[in-house]
Amino acid sequence: MKAAMTRGGDLDRGWVYIYFMNLVIFAAADTRLPNLTCWDSMADASKDIVDGFPGDKKITVVFVLGGPGSGKGTQCAMIVEHYNFTHLSAGDLLRAEIKSGSRNGVMIQKMMNEGKIVPPEVTIKLLQRAMLDSAHDKFLIDGFPRDEENRAAFENITKIEPEFVLYLDCPEDELERRILSRNQGRADDNIETMRKRFRVFKESSLPVIKHYNLKGKVRKVDAAKPVDEVFEDVKKVIFVPLIAEV
Numbered sequence: 001m002k003a004a005m006t007r008g009g010d011l012d013r014g015w016v017y018i019y020f021m022n023l024v025i026f027a028a029a030d031t032r033l034p035n036l037t038c039w040d041s042m043a044d045a046s047k048d049i050v051d052g053f054p055g056d057k058k059i060t061v062v063f064v065l066g067g068p069g070s071g072k073g074t075q076c077a078m079i080v081e082h083y084n085f086t087h088l089s090a091g092d093l094l095r096a097e098i099k100s101g102s103r104n105g106v107m108i109q110k111m112m113n114e115g116k117i118v119p120p121e122v123t124i125k126l127l128q129r130a131m132l133d134s135a136h137d138k139f140l141i142d143g144f145p146r147d148e149e150n151r152a153a154f155e156n157i158t159k160i161e162p163e164f165v166l167y168l169d170c171p172e173d174e175l176e177r178r179i180l181s182r183n184q185g186r187a188d189d190n191i192e193t194m195r196k197r198f199r200v201f202k203e204s205s206l207p208v209i210k211h212y213n214l215k216g217k218v219r220k221v222d223a224a225k226p227v228d229e230v231f232e233d234v235k236k237v238i239f240v241p242l243i244a245e246v
């Protein structure tokens with residue numbers, strides 16, 4: 001009897017064990033649900049970067065490249081006053097992403113502080129969202145593509161070829177002078193990071209400019225001149241023959 005009771009007790013304990021194991025499995029499945037949802041929403045969030053652009057809208061893109069402090073932001077601001085373009089700065093979008101407190105913010109901040117290039121999927125997603133959110137179809141994309149990886153990924157994902165590349169050419173000593181007197185509170189505007197950024201520009205961005213030059217798509221301007229003179233060149237030499245003023 002004792003043995004039977006013990007056996008019975010063992011059997012009961014067995015069922016209790018199975019019951020609790022089921023609870024654990026269900027609970028585990030339950031706690032995985034938010035993760036599964038998260039993966040789903042991540043898939044949704046990344047959908048916009050793999051699908052190109054909706055509709056047949058023709059998107060015109062001009063890439064604006066040049067060393068750090070060459071005047072990309074300054075010239076883009078002047079271009080949008082005269083031509084029907086929307087200015088998107090890759091650097092500004094990345095800085096906004098840091099400020100938003102997003103998951104990628106810490107990584108982006110670290111890369112920027114070291115003058116390194118952020119992985120293309122992050123930057124392209126931000127650019128593509130900004131383009132999709134905009135009612136416009138003509139974009140000046142400033143500070144992008146920074147390297148061959150940026151360039152190839154952008155073309156593969158968006159299927160967009162730039163109309164041309166505006167290259168603001170400026171010697172390093174002038175870039176350094178401008179960056180060190182910019183005074184906008186940017187953590188990367190210091191001599192050490194500036195030099196790293198210039199090295200990255202020479203090693204990684206110049207090959208992109210060369211790539212487009214081989215395709216006859218580069219419009220180079222002497223960006224060491226005063227702001228208004230640079231803009232006169234940008235305007236007369238580049239935009240007027242190609243795009244009507246608004």
Ligand SMILES: Nc1ncnc2c1ncn2[C@@H]1O[C@H](COP(=O)(O)OP(=O)(O)OP(=O)(O)O)[C@@H](O)[C@H]1O
Pocket residue numbers: 066067068069070071072073074075091143178179181182223224225226227228230
């Ligand atoms: N042609 C110019 N002559 C003198 N100063 C200029 C000229 N163009 C821009 N600057 C000044 O140089 C600094 C850098 O210009 P800007 O921010 O437009 O460069 P950028 O290429 O966008 O820089 P970054 O790549 O670091 O974002 C600013 O303080 C700006 O006022």
Ligand SMILES: Nc1ccn([C@@H]2O[C@H](COP(=O)(O)O)[C@@H](O)[C@H]2O)c(=O)n1
Pocket residue numbers: 068090091092094111112113115116117118119123142143144145146150188197
């Ligand atoms: N395509 C890009 C553009 C920028 N970055 C990072 O941001 C820094 C600042 O860029 P600016 O154009 O505002 O000077 C740059 O040094 C990079 O760290 C990037 O990674 N990819």
